[in-house]
Amino acid sequence: MEETTQGSSRLLNGFAETVSPAGERVAQTATEAKIEAIGFNFYYGTFQALRNINIRIPQNRVTAIIGPSGCGKSTFLRAINRMHDRTPGARGEGQLLLGGANIYGEIDPVKLRRRVGMVFQRPNPFVKSIYENVAYGLRVQGVRDRRVIDEKVELALNRAALWDEVKDRLHKASGTALSGGQQQRLCIARAIAVDPEVVLMDEPCSALDPIATMKIEDLIHKLRANFTIVIVTHNMQQAMRVSDMTAFMLMDSATRAGELIEFSPTAELFTNPKDQRTKDYVTGRFG
Amino acid sequence: MSLKSSQMPNYQRRKVTDAIMRGLVLFATACAIVPLVLIVGYVVVVGGSALNWEFFTDVYQPPMTVTTMDMIGAAPTGDAPFDPNDPFANLDPEALIGAEAGDEKGANILEAPARGGVFHAIVGTLLVTSLAVLIAMPIGILAGVFLSEFPDNSVAIVVRFACDVLSGAPSIIVGVTAYILVVNATNPNTGQPYGFSGIAGAIALTFLMVPTITRTTEEVLKLVPEATREAALAMGATTWYSTFTVVIPTALSGIVTGVMLAFARGAGETAPLILTVLGSNVLVTGLLQPIAALPLVTYRYTESPFPSENTLAWGSAFVLMMLVLLVNILVRIATRNRLRTH
Numbered sequence: 001m002e003e004t005t006q007g008s009s010r011l012l013n014g015f016a017e018t019v020s021p022a023g024e025r026v027a028q029t030a031t032e033a034k035i036e037a038i039g040f041n042f043y044y045g046t047f048q049a050l051r052n053i054n055i056r057i058p059q060n061r062v063t064a065i066i067g068p069s070g071c072g073k074s075t076f077l078r079a080i081n082r083m084h085d086r087t088p089g090a091r092g093e094g095q096l097l098l099g100g101a102n103i104y105g106e107i108d109p110v111k112l113r114r115r116v117g118m119v120f121q122r123p124n125p126f127v128k129s130i131y132e133n134v135a136y137g138l139r140v141q142g143v144r145d146r147r148v149i150d151e152k153v154e155l156a157l158n159r160a161a162l163w164d165e166v167k168d169r170l171h172k173a174s175g176t177a178l179s180g181g182q183q184q185r186l187c188i189a190r191a192i193a194v195d196p197e198v199v200l201m202d203e204p205c206s207a208l209d210p211i212a213t214m215k216i217e218d219l220i221h222k223l224r225a226n227f228t229i230v231i232v233t234h235n236m237q238q239a240m241r242v243s244d245m246t247a248f249m250l251m252d253s254a255t256r257a258g259e260l261i262e263f264s265p266t267a268e269l270f271t272n273p274k275d276q277r278t279k280d281y282v283t284g285r286f287g
Numbered sequence: 288m289s290l291k292s293s294q295m296p297n298y299q300r301r302k303v304t305d306a307i308m309r310g311l312v313l314f315a316t317a318c319a320i321v322p323l324v325l326i327v328g329y330v331v332v333v334g335g336s337a338l339n340w341e342f343f344t345d346v347y348q349p350p351m352t353v354t355t356m357d358m359i360g361a362a363p364t365g366d367a368p369f370d371p372n373d374p375f376a377n378l379d380p381e382a383l384i385g386a387e388a389g390d391e392k393g394a395n396i397l398e399a400p401a402r403g404g405v406f407h408a409i410v411g412t413l414l415v416t417s418l419a420v421l422i423a424m425p426i427g428i429l430a431g432v433f434l435s436e437f438p439d440n441s442v443a444i445v446v447r448f449a450c451d452v453l454s455g456a457p458s459i460i461v462g463v464t465a466y467i468l469v470v471n472a473t474n475p476n477t478g479q480p481y482g483f484s485g486i487a488g489a490i491a492l493t494f495l496m497v498p499t500i501t502r503t504t505e506e507v508l509k510l511v512p513e514a515t516r517e518a519a520l521a522m523g524a525t526t527w528y529s530t531f532t533v534v535i536p537t538a539l540s541g542i543v544t545g546v547m548l549a550f551a552r553g554a555g556e557t558a559p560l561i562l563t564v565l566g567s568n569v570l571v572t573g574l575l576q577p578i579a580a581l582p583l584v585t586y587r588y589t590e591s592p593f594p595s596e597n598t599l600a601w602g603s604a605f606v607l608m609m610l611v612l613l614v615n616i617l618v619r620i621a622t623r624n625r626l627r628t629h
Contacts, residue, residue, distance in 0.1 A: 081521060083517060083520070083521060086517075086520070088439075110523050110524075110525055111523070113520065113521055113522065113523040114522075114523035117521065117522070118517075118521035120514055120517065120518065120521075122514060124512065124514035124515055124517070124518045125518075126515065126518065126519070126533050126536075126537070127536065127537045127624070127626075128533075128536070128626075129626055136519070136522055136524075136532070136533075137522040137523065139532070140519075140522050140523050140524045140528060141523065172626065173626060174624070174626035177626070187518070190518075190522070191521075191522075194522070194523070
């Protein structure tokens with residue numbers, strides 16, 4: 001909750017600004033769903049972690065997923081680029097579509113992950129130079145041309161607002177030599193260097209201090225122009241600050257399976273929730 | 288009654304117990320270090336004094352040399368005929384000390400000065416051990432990758448158990464195995480056994496090195512955070528690509544340590560080499576014949592009655608220690624991460 005105090009004043013100002021534009025944009029682009037789940041279920045072995053998720057995540061928007069711990073928000077996020085494949089017994093059922101193609105069917109997971117980048121909860125740069133960290137995705141894709149890589153690395157670091165801080169030690173310093181906030185921006189640069197269509201962020205600021213958090217949030221705002229962003233956060237103020245659309249998830253108390261309760265434009269979800277459970281959660285009555 | 292004693296009635300006793308336990312731990316640590324210091328110190332003092340330029344550049348020289356002239360001509364009586372059935376009848380042992388012209392004849396053979404060196408053994412040890420490391424490294428590292436990246440399957444469990452058993456197996460057993468499988472095996476071209484050879488020794492050392500390298504590699508790869516693997520996979524890397532471009536480089540210094548431990552162990556092994564490479568007193572560079580090795584020089588000449596050969600044994604023990612140390616330092620410099628991490 002360390003962001004709450006510094007966020008509260010910004011919150012009120014920023015909140016008023018985003019209410020109407022966010023609503024309009026979504027209304028216009030409601031048909032352009034980048035990611036769409038239709039009756040999607042997810043299982044860890046015999047345990048059902050997600051039940052009947054139906055959601056249309058719009059293109060070039062920031063979509064936040066909020067909810068109490070254990071509600072399946074991270075499970076859903078990681079299902080989008082099949083990060084669960086390494087977990088024995090984890091499987092998805094039903095339809096989870098990326099640009100119309102089923103993620104758990106037609107798309108090869110390796111190709112899928114080249115289209116869907118991911119930023120993790122804790123910054124996880126490689127023990128390589130800053131340059132090689134950002135160039136990694138390009139090398140994975142087999143790019144060999146030095147000039148192309150140079151260009152893309154600079155572009156990605158610029159977009160991640162990190163270029164000026166690291167440009168004189170690109171090849172000399174390890175990615176792990178940076179501060180926590182810089183490392184996370186490096187991870188964002190690494191993810192966007194390959195021009196993915198979607199960037200998934202799993203609580204990207206939870207290991208960062210308020211100032212680093214603010215920089216990442218500013219960055220998310222800018223990145224919206226080029227990427228579809230899905231961000232999981234347990235911080236409601238953050239969801240209000242960065243997202244256009246917000247999904248609220250909750251664990252069913254009887255079956256312990258995560259369900260999608262409500263999905264609306266952010267302003268609407270926080271000011272005028274349709275579901276009583278959403279209202280209880282966003283007003284701090286539980287969770 | 289003071290506040291201290293009223294609140295902590297056992298304070299004095301606990302303080303004494305703490306002091307006693309600390310003393311015991313210190314004493315045990317000292318006991319553990321004493322043998323190490325004694326061994327290293329003794330080898331450095333005795334072995335180090337044997338060193339000179341010739342020791343590194345010359346091969347083995349016997350403490351005395353017997354020539355045909357010694358046997359037939361230089362007999363003390365001068366007129367006794369040479370008897371082929373007893374060629375040493377005319378020999379005067381006192382006259383044999385020193386091979387070079389100008390050496391004083393007639394001294395006690397047990398006081399003969401040390402001669403020759405261990406160049407042949409340095410070459411032999413480097414050849415055999417390097418070949419063994421070259422064979423064992425890819426096998427061990429890849430097996431370690433398998434154990435760490437695919438940990439929970441029946442093959443991995445069996446391999447892990449086998450490695451633990453093998454790394455604890457007495458090395459003489461490994462030597463006997465290599466002796467039967469390689470040295471004693473019949474060459475189909477000649478109908479004869481292959482015989483002692485450097486390659487047989489390298490294979491025996493490989494058996495000893497693979498488990499060490501495998502288990503160390505597995506352990507250090509497990510220390511690489513799961514988040515690092517996920518980061519690579521999330522970039523669209525396949526498992527093998529992420530393993531070879533991210534996981535192994537991250538753990539490289541640990542893997543190198545494992546290989547170095549295996550090298551040190553292999554270089555110092557004696558029992559398997561007695562049964563496979565046999566040893567040699569001349570410079571041999573072909574791996575298909577018996578070849579010299581530093582631990583074999585130590586083993587063979589420690590028991591020698593000639594002090595000059597004893598000196599050779601101590602010297603080669605010292606050189607062996609220094610060799611392992613030197614290779615260790617060189618490899619560490621070569622694989623050092625040159626990136627700034629702060």
